Amino acid sequence: MLTQSQAADIFNKLRKSSSSGELEVTFSGGRSSLTRFANNVIHQNMTEENTSVSVRILKDGRTARATTNVLDDESLQRAVTSAENLAKVQEADPDLLPMPSNGGPSTTIPSRHFANTANLTPQDRASGVEKIVGTAKKHNLTTAGIFASAESYEGIFNSAGLHDWHMQTLAEISITMIGGDASGWQKFNSPDALHLDPLALAETAARKAVDSANPLDLAPGKYTVILEPAAVLDIVGFMFWDFGGLSVLDQRSFLNDRVGKKLFGDNINIWDDASHPLQTGIPFDGEGMRRQPVQLVENGVVRQLVHARSTAEKLRKSEFADKVGPVHASGHGFQLPNEMGEMPINIVFAAPANPQTVDQMIASTERGVLVTRLWYIREVEPYDKMMTGMTRDGTFLVENGKIQRGIRNFRFNESLLHMLSNVEAMSTPVRSTGEESFDMVVPAMKVRDFNFTETTKF
Amino acid sequence: MNEIANWALNIASLRGASYADARIVSHRNRALSTKNGKVGSAQDAESLGMGIRVIANNAWGFAATDNLTRASVEAATVLAIEVAHASARVQQEPLQLTDEKPAVAEWTTPHKIDPFTTSIEQNLDLLLKIDAEMRTVSGVTLTETGMSFDREETWFVSSEGANIHQTKFSTGAGYAAYAFAGNEIQKRSYPNSFGGQYQSKGYELIEELKLLENARRVAEEAVALLKADQCPEGTFNLILDGSQLGLQIHESVGHPIELDRVLGMEANFAGTSFLTLEKLRKLRYGSDIVNVVADGRQEHGPGLGTFGFDDEGVPAQCTPIITNGLFTGYLSSRETAHTIGETRSGATMRSEAWNRIPMIRMTNISIVPGDKPLTKEQLISSTDSGLYMETNHSWSIDDKRYNFQFSCEVGWEIKGGKRARMLKNPSYSGITTEFWNSMDAICSRDEWTLWGTPNCGKGQPQQTMGTGHGAAPARFKNIRVGSAFQGS
Numbered sequence: 001m002l003t004q005s006q007a008a009d010i011f012n013k014l015r016k017s018s019s020s021g022e023l024e025v026t027f028s029g030g031r032s033s034l035t036r037f038a039n040n041v042i043h044q045n046m047t048e049e050n051t052s053v054s055v056r057i058l059k060d061g062r063t064a065r066a067t068t069n070v071l072d073d074e075s076l077q078r079a080v081t082s083a084e085n086l087a088k089v090q091e092a093d094p095d096l097l098p099m100p101s102n103g104g105p106s107t108t109i110p111s112r113h114f115a116n117t118a119n120l121t122p123q124d125r126a127s128g129v130e131k132i133v134g135t136a137k138k139h140n141l142t143t144a145g146i147f148a149s150a151e152s153y154e155g156i157f158n159s160a161g162l163h164d165w166h167m168q169t170l171a172e173i174s175i176t177m178i179g180g181d182a183s184g185w186q187k188f189n190s191p192d193a194l195h196l197d198p199l200a201l202a203e204t205a206a207r208k209a210v211d212s213a214n215p216l217d218l219a220p221g222k223y224t225v226i227l228e229p230a231a232v233l234d235i236v237g238f239m240f241w242d243f244g245g246l247s248v249l250d251q252r253s254f255l256n257d258r259v260g261k262k263l264f265g266d267n268i269n270i271w272d273d274a275s276h277p278l279q280t281g282i283p284f285d286g287e288g289m290r291r292q293p294v295q296l297v298e299n300g301v302v303r304q305l306v307h308a309r310s311t312a313e314k315l316r317k318s319e320f321a322d323k324v325g326p327v328h329a330s331g332h333g334f335q336l337p338n339e340m341g342e343m344p345i346n347i348v349f350a351a352p353a354n355p356q357t358v359d360q361m362i363a364s365t366e367r368g369v370l371v372t373r374l375w376y377i378r379e380v381e382p383y384d385k386m387m388t389g390m391t392r393d394g395t396f397l398v399e400n401g402k403i404q405r406g407i408r409n410f411r412f413n414e415s416l417l418h419m420l421s422n423v424e425a426m427s428t429p430v431r432s433t434g435e436e437s438f439d440m441v442v443p444a445m446k447v448r449d450f451n452f453t454e455t456t457k458f
Numbered sequence: 459m460n461e462i463a464n465w466a467l468n469i470a471s472l473r474g475a476s477y478a479d480a481r482i483v484s485h486r487n488r489a490l491s492t493k494n495g496k497v498g499s500a501q502d503a504e505s506l507g508m509g510i511r512v513i514a515n516n517a518w519g520f521a522a523t524d525n526l527t528r529a530s531v532e533a534a535t536v537l538a539i540e541v542a543h544a545s546a547r548v549q550q551e552p553l554q555l556t557d558e559k560p561a562v563a564e565w566t567t568p569h570k571i572d573p574f575t576t577s578i579e580q581n582l583d584l585l586l587k588i589d590a591e592m593r594t595v596s597g598v599t600l601t602e603t604g605m606s607f608d609r610e611e612t613w614f615v616s617s618e619g620a621n622i623h624q625t626k627f628s629t630g631a632g633y634a635a636y637a638f639a640g641n642e643i644q645k646r647s648y649p650n651s652f653g654g655q656y657q658s659k660g661y662e663l664i665e666e667l668k669l670l671e672n673a674r675r676v677a678e679e680a681v682a683l684l685k686a687d688q689c690p691e692g693t694f695n696l697i698l699d700g701s702q703l704g705l706q707i708h709e710s711v712g713h714p715i716e717l718d719r720v721l722g723m724e725a726n727f728a729g730t731s732f733l734t735l736e737k738l739r740k741l742r743y744g745s746d747i748v749n750v751v752a753d754g755r756q757e758h759g760p761g762l763g764t765f766g767f768d769d770e771g772v773p774a775q776c777t778p779i780i781t782n783g784l785f786t787g788y789l790s791s792r793e794t795a796h797t798i799g800e801t802r803s804g805a806t807m808r809s810e811a812w813n814r815i816p817m818i819r820m821t822n823i824s825i826v827p828g829d830k831p832l833t834k835e836q837l838i839s840s841t842d843s844g845l846y847m848e849t850n851h852s853w854s855i856d857d858k859r860y861n862f863q864f865s866c867e868v869g870w871e872i873k874g875g876k877r878a879r880m881l882k883n884p885s886y887s888g889i890t891t892e893f894w895n896s897m898d899a900i901c902s903r904d905e906w907t908l909w910g911t912p913n914c915g916k917g918q919p920q921q922t923m924g925t926g927h928g929a930a931p932a933r934f935k936n937i938r939v940g941s942a943f944q945g946s
């Protein structure tokens with residue numbers, strides 16, 4: 001894998017060879033492997049190594065980017081020339097900022113690189129899959145899923161003197177257990193493979209598949225739902241694009257005219273915090289600015305947005321300057337150039353005052369639905385943040401404080417404003433991962449009047 | 459390139475592989491965009507690498523490297539064998555690949571203008587003119603345009619003797635106008651949402667799309683939607699424009715016919731399919747006028763699923779999927795074809811890049827247009843009462859591809875055979891087979907367009923693939939409309 005020292009050499013070489021103007025070079029890559037199983041066998045199994053070098057030129061108010069994974073001198077120089085050619089034909093943009101000379105206030109994150117994860121072998125992953133398949137067979141089920149591991153790096157150097165480098169590892173297991181007309185699912189990831197327990201995940205997924213057999217056809221309508229953490233993150237993840245300052249400046253956010261207003265229940269407190277011990281990811285943004293912790297929502301009121309450097313500058317000069325809360329570069333920008341600005345990607349829900357376990361939520365529910373995961377979530381209406389999607393892989397009827405039986409999957413059409421205003425209980429937030437949104441630290445939630453509009457055939 | 463690819467095959471053979479293929483891919487992309495009259499993004503990207511796929515000890519292994527030196531390719535090949543041996547620890551049935559005569563061939567996407575020969579100034583000038591035209595409309599609060607070109611050159615060799623050199627081009631462009639006022643954000647896109655129209659063509663596509671000519675109308679419609687009535691709830695006769703029907707085909711025909719889904723191989727992520735094997739040639743998928751093919755051949759047209767050979771080296775083919783309403787075919791591969799009694803792959807194995815495993819992907823899944831002349835306006839005028847919906851806004855379908863809900867950017871009421879009031883937030887939902895059995899009219903060839911879906915996601919790690927969907931406006935009877943807003 002490319003080292004920070006080798007990356008610095010490439011940057012210095014390109015800096016000497018590029019024409020006048022500012023230069024930014026970012027590096028990303030690493031090794032990743034994924035063992036995939038279905039029908040109780042490994043059917044796909046891959047490993048790859050790649051290095052990407054991305055060059056940004058900034059000259060006379062014009063900027064552009066070119067990327068290559070070929071590291072010979074000719075290819076790297078071609079990337080520089082391509083970026084220069086893309087930049088020079090543009091009209092000058094007076095809003096473009098010079099490259100930053102430092103990443104702003106320093107932040108500290110826990111180590112996210114673990115040698116045991118980096119050193120996982122194909123045999124190690126196959127051994128984990130054997131345990132999962134063994135569990136499936138024990139319960140007369142079939143299983144499908146993945147066991148993946150990766151070691152990766154991200155680095156940035158610019159001609160103003162900024163440089164930063166981050167290395168991390170990640171191991172991940174996802175399991176679906178299938179038995180006739182029912183299924184169950186579990187997924188977990190961590191930088192440290194020691195935190196992955198294939199057997200425990202497999203047993204939980206298997207229990208859901210067994211318990212949801214012969215699903216009942218329940219009429220759609222408004223139900224109290226208990227959303228497990230993966231279901232919560234997959235649906236709430238769709239609103240965080242709108243917490244970027246540029247989305248308000250562009251007037252494409254559901255937070256247009258709403259920052260400072262109470263949109264959610266008193267019990268909703270949300271941070272973006274890259275340094276949180278249960279978070280993963282890179283501590284700097286696309287320009288190399290250090291990601292600062294930001295409280296987005298306080299007691300249901302949207303307090304702050306996140307801002308790339310250029311967004312902060314534009315917002316301060318705009319008609320929205322005093323309508324969007326504190327404005328400062330928070331270290332959440334995407335690589336430039338881009339049209340989307342920034343986004344919080346290290347979401348942490350604050351712990352509730354009186355956390356309840358999922359079992360306690362079930363015990364306090366007279367009639368409701370327990371949801372393991374949500375699927376194919378899409379936005380139906382952008383200002384109410386109305387989302388549609390399906391339940392999947394373990395949906396249960398709860399009555400009189402107990403799980404009664406599995407039910408057929410529902411389609412929901414639910415506003416996130418409505419949902420987060422009707423949260424009756426939350427668990428202690430945990431690191432969670434799904435398929436529709438990015439990983440977060442989220443609680444399970446008990447939500448009243450969740451709107452199921454249709455039932456499917458299984 | 460062939461020399462280093464064959465080096466990988468030699469190493470694989472020496473290390474005990476019973477089958478191997480090596481695929482070198484050189485990819486180039488240019489992506490340009492504007493927003494509110496300024497350049498939003500200007501990017502070039504290149505990528506080069508090799509993927510080596512092997513069968514050893516009756517199991518699959520795959521490794522990929524971005525370093526095409528002999529030492530690195532050898533190391534990757536040895537790793538692919540090691541991966542296959544690990545796979546063999548959790549196996550049951552022997553792998554069966556259908557026979558395929560090894561092809562030695564060259565193929566290039568037919569194109570008139572290599573898009574990378576056009577100047578960046580020319581590309582940006584067009585986008586900025588479109589952007590400016592949209593911003594002349596009062597009430598528009600955000601404008602976005604985009605254009606992208608891709609060139610993918612592949613060298614494929616296999617231990618069976620295949621040697622294929624293929625160069626594919628694709629081009630795409632589109633734009634959108636947004637209007638925000640009060641408590642509402644509305645949007646109109648052209649020629650399609652989520653990036654526009656994409657085809658396997660050169661720059662000539664851009665010249666055919668009439669982009670600038672439609673910019674003002676599209677922006678005016680975005681603003682008009684703010685004052686339009688909400689689409690009503692209920693059961694209606696529904697006419698869909700070709701682009702929305704293309705996505706309907708993608709989600710409710712294209713995905714459920716993927717044989718890997720049917721066989722459970724995608725159960726953990728993309729899902730499975732309601733089209734279990736016993737339904738082949740028995741299920742009435744749609745009404746008698748529903749005919750769908752999966753056609754990757756050049757003669758089908760310049761779809762994003764058009765190619766010479768798939769990533770297993772099988773020449774592009776045409777498979778009847780729905781024939782006069784009857785379900786007649788799946789998308790298959792060399793590994794899966796035998797499960798439906800076929801002796802040859804349907805040539806659908808494609809991979810996103812050199813570092814991804816080929817998997818069953820849609821080619822061009824297209825509905826056959828009506829054989830009697832019928833324009834969209836004639837279709838509307840033959841509809842006494844109903845709704846017409848245009849341009850996808852959102853799409854969602856369950857993991858067996860049964861229950862779907864789509865919403866469109868704009869709708870119109872149809873009264874007495876005429877387009878009446880504009881309707882905002884139109885949506886419809888249903889069950890796949892019930893929906894296709896309700897189709898009672900489809901426009902003819904003149905209204906048929908081969909739409910491109912550039913962003914189809916599938917697999918783990920997830921791969922994005924372009925697929926083609928030929929479609930013409932069509933009418934469906936008694937469709938549930940507006941349930942998205944039921945109870946809200």
